Amino acid sequence: MAAVSFRDVRKSYTPELQVIHGVSMDIKDGEFIVILGPSGCGKSTLLRMVAGLETITSGEIAIGDRVVNNLEPKDRDIAMVFQNYALYPHMTVYDNMAYGLRIRGLSKDDISVRVKKAADILELDKYLERRPRELSGGQRQRVAMGRAIVREPQVFLFDEPLSNLDAKLRVQMRAELQALHRRLGTTSLFVTHDQVEAMTLAQRMIVINAGRAEQIGAPLEIYANPATVFVASFIGSPPMNLVPRDGRLLGIRPEHLEPCAASDAMLTIDVDLIEPLGADILVYGHVGDRDSARVAARLPADALAQAGKLALRYDPANVHWFDPKSGLRST
Amino acid sequence: MVENRPWLTFFSHTVLILGVIAVAFPLYVTFVASTLTLEQIMQVPMRLLPGDQLIENYSQVLTGGSTKGSKAAVSHMLVNSLVMALVIPLGKMSISVISAFAFVYFRFRLRMFFFWMIFITLMLPVEVRIIPTFKVIADLGMLNTYAGLTVPLIASATATFLFRQFFMSIPDELAEAARVDGASPMRFFWDVVLPLSKTIMAALFVIQFIYGWNQYLWPLLVTTDESMYTTVIGIKRMMVGSDSANEWNLIMATAILAMLPPALVVMFMQKWFVKGLVETEK
Numbered sequence: 001m002a003a004v005s006f007r008d009v010r011k012s013y014t015p016e017l018q019v020i021h022g023v024s025m026d027i028k029d030g031e032f033i034v035i036l037g038p039s040g041c042g043k044s045t046l047l048r049m050v051a052g053l054e055t056i057t058s059g060e061i062a063i064g065d066r067v068v069n070n071l072e073p074k075d076r077d078i079a080m081v082f083q084n085y086a087l088y089p090h091m092t093v094y095d096n097m098a099y100g101l102r103i104r105g106l107s108k109d110d111i112s113v114r115v116k117k118a119a120d121i122l123e124l125d126k127y128l129e130r131r132p133r134e135l136s137g138g139q140r141q142r143v144a145m146g147r148a149i150v151r152e153p154q155v156f157l158f159d160e161p162l163s164n165l166d167a168k169l170r171v172q173m174r175a176e177l178q179a180l181h182r183r184l185g186t187t188s189l190f191v192t193h194d195q196v197e198a199m200t201l202a203q204r205m206i207v208i209n210a211g212r213a214e215q216i217g218a219p220l221e222i223y224a225n226p227a228t229v230f231v232a233s234f235i236g237s238p239p240m241n242l243v244p245r246d247g248r249l250l251g252i253r254p255e256h257l258e259p260c261a262a263s264d265a266m267l268t269i270d271v272d273l274i275e276p277l278g279a280d281i282l283v284y285g286h287v288g289d290r291d292s293a294r295v296a297a298r299l300p301a302d303a304l305a306q307a308g309k310l311a312l313r314y315d316p317a318n319v320h321w322f323d324p325k326s327g328l329r330s331t
Numbered sequence: 332m333v334e335n336r337p338w339l340t341f342f343s344h345t346v347l348i349l350g351v352i353a354v355a356f357p358l359y360v361t362f363v364a365s366t367l368t369l370e371q372i373m374q375v376p377m378r379l380l381p382g383d384q385l386i387e388n389y390s391q392v393l394t395g396g397s398t399k400g401s402k403a404a405v406s407h408m409l410v411n412s413l414v415m416a417l418v419i420p421l422g423k424m425s426i427s428v429i430s431a432f433a434f435v436y437f438r439f440r441l442r443m444f445f446f447w448m449i450f451i452t453l454m455l456p457v458e459v460r461i462i463p464t465f466k467v468i469a470d471l472g473m474l475n476t477y478a479g480l481t482v483p484l485i486a487s488a489t490a491t492f493l494f495r496q497f498f499m500s501i502p503d504e505l506a507e508a509a510r511v512d513g514a515s516p517m518r519f520f521w522d523v524v525l526p527l528s529k530t531i532m533a534a535l536f537v538i539q540f541i542y543g544w545n546q547y548l549w550p551l552l553v554t555t556d557e558s559m560y561t562t563v564i565g566i567k568r569m570m571v572g573s574d575s576a577n578e579w580n581l582i583m584a585t586a587i588l589a590m591l592p593p594a595l596v597v598m599f600m601q602k603w604f605v606k607g608l609v610e611t612e613k
Contacts, residue, residue, distance in 0.1 A: 074513030086504035100512035
């Protein structure tokens, strides 16, 4: 296990095409960090730079107290889980897990002990002699994790490992990942575009947009205090409402809006769509004319929602203000 | 088709049966001729039922060739053909698989230039470059040797191209996973790329075995010594002149012998062959 630090890490493919614009961060030993961002924001590139699969244009990445910029992936003491698992199709589950250990010259007995242990943790004991194509998606996912675990690396790198699974399995694997991290306590970097995964797995997360780290912090802290308009509109489902007011942007979470009498209204919307979810009701509407700010409100299940005008009020303590030009928080 | 249309069934069967007759009848005639005496063949019309000379004819060609034309034993020719038909595919594959690996997994200077150089030779069949090739082989003293028979046919753009296309379809993540696992490029080649190429290699082997076995023009040029004849050349050398001078029964027996090995290879490798063409295990 080891700490990982980024010092002004940059990546460009050509002088004009820069994809990572200086990321700095210190990851503590044993921390579970989620790198969150929309597709194409550079989050996978950042992870692959840690793995050594992409070169670092400038800046430094250190694992433990070693700067790893010029080390081959195998010398960085990391293990990676790929989005499509990248299992060797012609090898059995056992061989898939053992391959890296064999290359490192471990003895047969050592390998067998380690693989059995990993198979035990991941409940793969019954499948050790099978080939990857004879396994289900969730089992393949587990083999990919097993391959990472047996190496007992300093850092785990996960590149959207759950995105090829169906929704139910994803929830289950999320829980297993959490349990695994509690058990092994290995520093982990997890890339995803799914904010629910990020919120539930991360001890801290880093929100990336267009190659820049928009905010770094604990999930709830980021949810409660988004640093930029991007973070406010990316985190939360539905995301934070952003309504222009007095030359600034007023941000308010859907769950902080409540219906009220027309005379008390702080915000009045024209309702476009009502989605009853059982536990609560989502009401979507707009303020003023159709093209202006869209607003979503999460109302209690017994609220009377109907088409037409809806008067809403909020506690001013829950309001966030943003500067529309810079996109930064302004209070 | 799931529809039940009697006329269509009748029509398609007729076409298929006619096709089978067109392909199989000459083969049958060849076989029948190889079991007759020369006099029986010369009768008009030739009888279409197998005769009693099967063992005589075949043992004659296997041990002593024809009596009027080439007297080289066909058994020795079969060995020559086999050597040629094995060395060509094996040589081709070992060279192309490694060069395709270089093209797909390494970035080196002039990579695309070299690839196109190889690719362009696809457009030049052996026949086009046969005179310069013959000159080179002759100057190197490789006439009437196995090396002379096989080396010029080993260089192959087709196989390189085929392997390149196949390697490009192997997901990049596999190479990356192997890198993270600590495998060197050649280790990755041995442990991952080669096992994955098994089926495509089998398909290529079948095609190239038949290609090597059926070579005619090149062995005709480089072999003048009877002991180096391949079977196909042997058939040609048994024909000495006018129609009636040839021992057709012996020539037909040799033709049957020449057809058997490729047919056996296709039969035994068929499962792998089809697999290699249609399925990739990824």
